[in-house]
Amino acid sequence: MPTPPRALTVAGSDSGGGAGIQADLKTMLALGTHGMSVLTAVTAQNSLGVQGAWELPAEAVRAQFRSVVDDIGVQAVKTGMLSSAALVETVAALLADLDVPVVIDPVGVSKHGDPLLAESALDAVRTKLLPTATVATPNLDEVAQLTGVHVREEADLRRAAAAVLDHGPRWALVKGGHLTADTAAGEAVDLLTDGREEHWLRAPRHDNRHTHGTGCTLASAIAAQLAKGDTVPQAAAAAKEYVTGAIAAGFRLGAGIGPVDHGWRLRG
Numbered sequence: 107m108p109t110p111p112r113a114l115t116v117a118g119s120d121s122g123g124g125a126g127i128q129a130d131l132k133t134m135l136a137l138g139t140h141g142m143s144v145l146t147a148v149t150a151q152n153s154l155g156v157q158g159a160w161e162l163p164a165e166a167v168r169a170q171f172r173s174v175v176d177d178i179g180v181q182a183v184k185t186g187m188l189s190s191a192a193l194v195e196t197v198a199a200l201l202a203d204l205d206v207p208v209v210i211d212p213v214g215v216s217k218h219g220d221p222l223l224a225e226s227a228l229d230a231v232r233t234k235l236l237p238t239a240t241v242a243t244p245n246l247d248e249v250a251q252l253t254g255v256h257v258r259e260e261a262d263l264r265r266a267a268a269a270v271l272d273h274g275p276r277w278a279l280v281k282g283g284h285l286t287a288d289t290a291a292g293e294a295v296d297l298l299t300d301g302r303e304e305h306w307l308r309a310p311r312h313d314n315r316h317t318h319g320t321g322c323t324l325a326s327a328i329a330a331q332l333a334k335g336d337t338v339p340q341a342a343a344a345a346k347e348y349v350t351g352a353i354a355a356g357f358r359l360g361a362g363i364g365p366v367d368h369g370w371r372l373r374g
């Protein structure tokens with residue numbers, strides 16, 4: 107039996123299965139890796155929003171991380187919902203000692219605007235977590251929250267990425283998913299840059315409101331591709347293609363915003 111590429115997600119649980127740990131593990135499977143998880147929080151969540159959230163103790167996060175890293179081994183890590191300053195600091199310290207690519211999705215609020223990170227944790231994200239990142243993948247709200255840069259049109263993405271890079275990640279992937287259709291000309295545009303190279307990731311914008319989990323899916327797809335040995339630009343391009351297909355096939359489930367389809371490729 108060959109040894110499979112292994113990817114780890116450090117994130118919160120989404121009971122609805124579209125975002126969080128569930129999105130990450132499905133994505134890692136769909137992209138041919140063995141996915142593992144360190145749970146940071148449990149949310150009661152569905153297509154209508156987040157009805158409750160409970161954080162795990164730092165000790166439980168550390169123990170899960172050591173269990174998988176020290177025995178099974180990981181070739182790439184992705185982080186998502188980290189909930190509090192204490193957990194951001196705990197995870198940043200664990201990642202600082204790990205020599206594999208790290209994708210940081212600095213999750214701030216859910217698609218419905220429910221908070222998934224305490225305001226008091228923002229400073230630790232800027233000063234402790236982002237410096238550990240091989241790639242940081244903020245959406246436009248997270249860019250504004252972390253850097254103060256407000257993106258209104260595609261041309262602003264360059265300034266936003268530069269402000270993210272100032273906090274120390276090797277690459278910034280700023281997601282333009284939230285740019286409105288009239289400013290983004292029917293495309294979903296993201297910018298990946300390390301300050302020297304620029305890669306514009308463009309895909310058709312799908313008129314599908316069932317986009318729950320897009321950000322988690324993109325970040326964990328990048329981690330899976332990095333675990334398989336891709337460079338960062340290769341991983342980002344493959345992840346963009348995967349998330350675009352998942353959005354196109356998004357499920358109308360629940361009364362609100364349904365989940366993307368992580369299994370779209372498996373269905374042929």
Ligand SMILES: Nc1ncnc2c1ncn2[C@@H]1O[C@H](COP(=O)(O)OP(=O)(O)OP(=O)(O)O)[C@@H](O)[C@H]1O
Binds near residue numbers: 282
């Ligand atoms: N309607 C759409 N059609 C095609 N691609 C989209 C659409 N909406 C978002 N995307 C793409 O999906 C990816 C995730 O971006 P988005 O800005 O939605 O992340 P996010 O806000 O972090 O997601 P989440 O709601 O999971 O937190 C990006 O590559 C973005 O360009």
Ligand SMILES: Cc1ncc(CO)c(N)n1
Binds near residue numbers: 117
């Ligand atoms: C647990 C969890 N992580 C991340 C997101 C991203 O929006 C979400 N909705 N829920």
